[in-house]
Amino acid sequence: MxxxxxxxxxxxxxxxxxxxxxxxxxxxxxxxxxxxxxxxxxxxxxxxxxxxxxxxxxxxxKGSAEQSTGLKDANGNMIYENDILCFGRMWLEGDEYDPREEDHIGLVKYCSDSASYVVDCNKQIFPLEQMCSFDGYSVQGNVHANPELLEAQHD
Incomplete structure (x- = not known):
């Protein structure tokens, strides 16, 4: 799709x-x-x-099509390339995932090096399938309709 x-x-x-x-x-x-x-x-x-x-x-x-990742968020919404995800309250600390106070926002991208979908959170890259194991992860928008969500992570 x-x-x-x-x-x-x-x-x-x-x-x-x-x-x-x-x-x-x-x-x-x-x-x-x-x-x-x-x-x-x-x-x-x-x-x-x-x-x-x-x-x-x-x-x-040409080149504007975005593919479905085949995964759904916690609300049952299909996740596509260029969707903006909220990661819930988990984050990578060294080699361990630790709970944090704040939510994190990232952009879904296809990574040809690993032939998989990843989430780019301010230049930190995480496998999408790992993000989907966190509580409360959800699609917040996409780069077309909600680019301000990505700008907010730099503030």
Whole structure:
């Protein structure tokens, strides 16, 4: 499952593209390397030697698709790349996880070196699957709608 942020949502309702706010959810089709667009599409309806027919499609800016991590937060919300997570009240101290007074905020990213999702908390990198074991971790927003959440961690 993928999602993509769409600035102008006017055409989404007109074209019956399912969306939640400014996000379109579906499957990803990548355009050719010299093409400036990719597409998020609905389910496959029909396929023949000469064409493919999908329920709906929405062009998106090339490279803007964000993949689901396959994990959900404590509230049951799916976690995607570029989501902003609150870590609850646990933190890494040396090699041990210790409780702390304050909550911590981090950005979900894909790390190609480890072929896994990580959470970047002010340049400290933690495996996402470990963050999901902490009590109360939750999606607070995303970089598109809530960039101020990441700015707040630097204050």
């Amino acid at each position: 993928f999602r993509a942020y769409i600035k102008d949502t006017d055409d989404l309702d007109y074209n019956d593209v399912p969306h939640k706010g400014h996000f379109v959810y579906g499957n990803l089709i990548k355009g050719k390397p010299n093409n400036d667009v990719d597409a998020i599409v609905g389910d496959l309806i029909d396929i023949h030697d000469e064409y493919v027919n999908v329920e709906w499609w929405q062009s998106i800016e």
